[in-house]
Amino acid sequence: MRQGHQTWVFPSKPVIVASAAIGGPFEAKGPLAEDFDILHGDLMLGQDSWEKAEKVLLEEACDKAVAKAGLQKEDIHFLLAGDLMNQIISASFSARTLAIPFLGVFGACSTAMESLALGSLIVDSQSADYVVAATCSHNASAEKQYRYPTEYGSQKPPTAQWTVTGAGAAVVGSKGSGLRVTAATIGRIVDMGLSDPFNMGAAMAPAALSTIESHFRDMQLPHNHYDLVVTGDLGRVGHSILCELLPKHNVFVPLERYLDCGMLIYGDNPDVWSGGSGCGCVATVAYGHLLRRMREGEWKRILIIATGALLSPISYQQGESIPCIAHAVAIEAEQGGMGA
Amino acid sequence: MRQGHQTWVFPSKPVIVASAAIGGPFEAKGPLAEDFDILHGDLMLGQDSWEKAEKVLLEEACDKAVAKAGLQKEDIHFLLAGDLMNQIISASFSARTLAIPFLGVFGACSTAMESLALGSLIVDSQSADYVVAATCSHNASAEKQYRYPTEYGSQKPPTAQWTVTGAGAAVVGSKGSGLRVTAATIGRIVDMGLSDPFNMGAAMAPAALSTIESHFRDMQLPHNHYDLVVTGDLGRVGHSILCELLPKHNVFVPLERYLDCGMLIYGDNPDVWSGGSGCGCVATVAYGHLLRRMREGEWKRILIIATGALLSPISYQQGESIPCIAHAVAIEAEQGGMGA
Numbered sequence: 286m287r288q289g290h291q292t293w294v295f296p297s298k299p300v301i302v303a304s305a306a307i308g309g310p311f312e313a314k315g316p317l318a319e320d321f322d323i324l325h326g327d328l329m330l331g332q333d334s335w336e337k338a339e340k341v342l343l344e345e346a347c348d349k350a351v352a353k354a355g356l357q358k359e360d361i362h363f364l365l366a367g368d369l370m371n372q373i374i375s376a377s378f379s380a381r382t383l384a385i386p387f388l389g390v391f392g393a394c395s396t397a398m399e400s401l402a403l404g405s406l407i408v409d410s411q412s413a414d415y416v417v418a419a420t421c422s423h424n425a426s427a428e429k430q431y432r433y434p435t436e437y438g439s440q441k442p443p444t445a446q447w448t449v450t451g452a453g454a455a456v457v458g459s460k461g462s463g464l465r466v467t468a469a470t471i472g473r474i475v476d477m478g479l480s481d482p483f484n485m486g487a488a489m490a491p492a493a494l495s496t497i498e499s500h501f502r503d504m505q506l507p508h509n510h511y512d513l514v515v516t517g518d519l520g521r522v523g524h525s526i527l528c529e530l531l532p533k534h535n536v537f538v539p540l541e542r543y544l545d546c547g548m549l550i551y552g553d554n555p556d557v558w559s560g561g562s563g564c565g566c567v568a569t570v571a572y573g574h575l576l577r578r579m580r581e582g583e584w585k586r587i588l589i590i591a592t593g594a595l596l597s598p599i600s601y602q603q604g605e606s607i608p609c610i611a612h613a614v615a616i617e618a619e620q621g622g623m624g625a
Numbered sequence: 626m627r628q629g630h631q632t633w634v635f636p637s638k639p640v641i642v643a644s645a646a647i648g649g650p651f652e653a654k655g656p657l658a659e660d661f662d663i664l665h666g667d668l669m670l671g672q673d674s675w676e677k678a679e680k681v682l683l684e685e686a687c688d689k690a691v692a693k694a695g696l697q698k699e700d701i702h703f704l705l706a707g708d709l710m711n712q713i714i715s716a717s718f719s720a721r722t723l724a725i726p727f728l729g730v731f732g733a734c735s736t737a738m739e740s741l742a743l744g745s746l747i748v749d750s751q752s753a754d755y756v757v758a759a760t761c762s763h764n765a766s767a768e769k770q771y772r773y774p775t776e777y778g779s780q781k782p783p784t785a786q787w788t789v790t791g792a793g794a795a796v797v798g799s800k801g802s803g804l805r806v807t808a809a810t811i812g813r814i815v816d817m818g819l820s821d822p823f824n825m826g827a828a829m830a831p832a833a834l835s836t837i838e839s840h841f842r843d844m845q846l847p848h849n850h851y852d853l854v855v856t857g858d859l860g861r862v863g864h865s866i867l868c869e870l871l872p873k874h875n876v877f878v879p880l881e882r883y884l885d886c887g888m889l890i891y892g893d894n895p896d897v898w899s900g901g902s903g904c905g906c907v908a909t910v911a912y913g914h915l916l917r918r919m920r921e922g923e924w925k926r927i928l929i930i931a932t933g934a935l936l937s938p939i940s941y942q943q944g945e946s947i948p949c950i951a952h953a954v955a956i957e958a959e960q961g962g963m964g965a
Binding site for chain 2 (some may be wrong): 289367374392410598
């Protein structure tokens with residue numbers, strides 16, 4: 286492998302056999318509602334804590350994806366999962382319920398593509414027949430852990446983002462038909478010195494740029510190769526910054542083909558400030574909405590770049606800036622119109 | 626791959642080109658002091674917070690391992706790292722300093738072998754020439770985050786363990802000579818219903834049993850195949866439980882060849898109750914002490930089983946029991962007496 290190369294090309298093109306997205310009551314009112322497999326009317330999901338509700342979202346996403354794949358849990362060799370909670374308890378406790386050998390991963394909101402990239406590598410190297418890659422977040426558990434108690438009713442600036450209540454899961458396998466994972470680019474940390482946790486989009490945009498640049502350089506692809514380049518979750522603020530950064534760095538991705546999951550999930554709703562965020566944002570938008578449109582033949586090749594802000598409340602309180610990262614996964618349709 | 630199979634066999638046998646261990650002042654007084662590359666007399670490492678001190682431990686371990694391998698940071702394709710801090714900030718901030726493409730992993734104290742297993746898979750599948758697998762922990766940052774403020778002077782029961790201040794790193798590569806990673810077994814969650822965070826050894830012993838059983842079953846190896854089977858970090862309590870559990874489950878690992886990293890690092894010191902723990906325990910004992918003894922020809926084949934208790938203070942406060950996991954990595958010497 287070349288020095289500086291950070292992209293894996295998967296010769297066997299692992300198949301996304303099925304995927305699933307679960308959402309909460311606020312997501313049910315958004316423009317992508319029809320792309321969720323299950324939408325909950327109760328933010329607590331019948332549980333007695335936000336954290337337990339979040340765990341149920343993840344369990345449901347995994348169960349649903351495995352069922353849609355026509356498989357049993359016993360067929361899945363490994364679960365790769367992570368979330369925003371301290372010690373990724375949503376993922377670990379879900380792994381207890383699912384009883385699948387478990388690899389915990391963490392990259393904040395980039396976890397969705399980190400787990401899909403690693404899972405695809407495991408399948409491509411014949412180290413598993415099937416894996417599940419899954420992530421989740423819950424608005425109330427994230428507010429409680431990262432920010433002020435919701436009851437304070439504290440004001441947020443327009444650069445803030447709304448953590449998605451949702452979970453997404455993909456079953457990746459060595460056989461079957463469906464969309465295929467062709468490559469993945471693992472990001473390096475980019476930290477431009479920003480330290481405002483209410484402006485993650487601006488902090489994360491340069492990390493997305495770095496990974497997109499590396500992907501096209503490593504793959505030696507023309508910048509218009511993909512029908513869609515989609516970041517998750519920069520929001521409106523980060524999206525507009527990246528739209529400026531890309532041409533400045535001579536990356537001429539056609540901007541009309543560039544979308545952001547944080548902008549898609551809630552549409553123009555001004556209540557979410559700059560847009561959606563959280564591990565559940567890119568996971569539900571990608572595994573629900575985007576893959577559905579690919580399966581319907583709308584796009585043949587997409588590149589999903591999940592961005593993560595790797596701060597903690599402690600690092601912020603100690604005056605640290607926000608290290609950011611982005612991982613990209615390329616997904617291609619073999620031909621138009623495929624099932625699951 | 627067979628259903629239920631959870632072991633990767635690495636045909637290319639990736640090489641542990643070099644490894645390094647960094648410790649704190651308490652570790653410097655322990656019986657393994659000579660096996661550390663750097664020992665700090667100051668628990669703060671000249672930083673202004675425990676968390677920043679912990680990050681320096683990890684950075685030093687990575688730097689030292691890369692230097693001992695005769696490599697530059699630019700030669701390392703990926704860093705796989707994790708730690709006990711919320712949002713694994715020690716790993717993420719170290720990845721910022723090191724500027725190596727970064728995969729964050731979390732499995733509490735099992736992170737050391739999770740990162741080595743995944744790193745070896747990445748090298749074995751020719752998806753990198755070199756990776757670094759690294760983990761760390763810091764006694765004071767862990768006490769602050771997981772337990773009571775140290776200033777309370779709260780009493781601990783004899784089943785408690787002492788979080789190691791230390792970091793370990795291994796450079797794994799596709800070429801070169803040295804010890805070789807031959808296989809890895811990824812654990813599934815085992816939760817026997819225990820919920821006492823001051824008795825992790827008892828909670829984790831059944832997870833270690835599960836992974837050891839799976840390893841020998843998947844590999845179809847005789848139970849006396851390894852010269853050493855070593856858990857990390859069950860401590861005295863967990864070690865004695867596992868010594869009972871193994872023969873009861875018809876796993877006849879010779880008990881005189883079974884050691885625990887949590888017992889090795891501080892010897893008989895009664896101040897550490899049941900022994901050492903933390904992501905830095907198995908990492909420093911394995912990458913410092915154990916690999917040195919292998920390089921000197923004392924053992925040809927060892928199996929390291931790193932155990933993790935996947936609780937968080939929130940999950941404990943909400944009455945949850947402790948989900949535990951263990952990941953195992955098999956390391957073999959090609960022939961007696963090799964360098965680095």
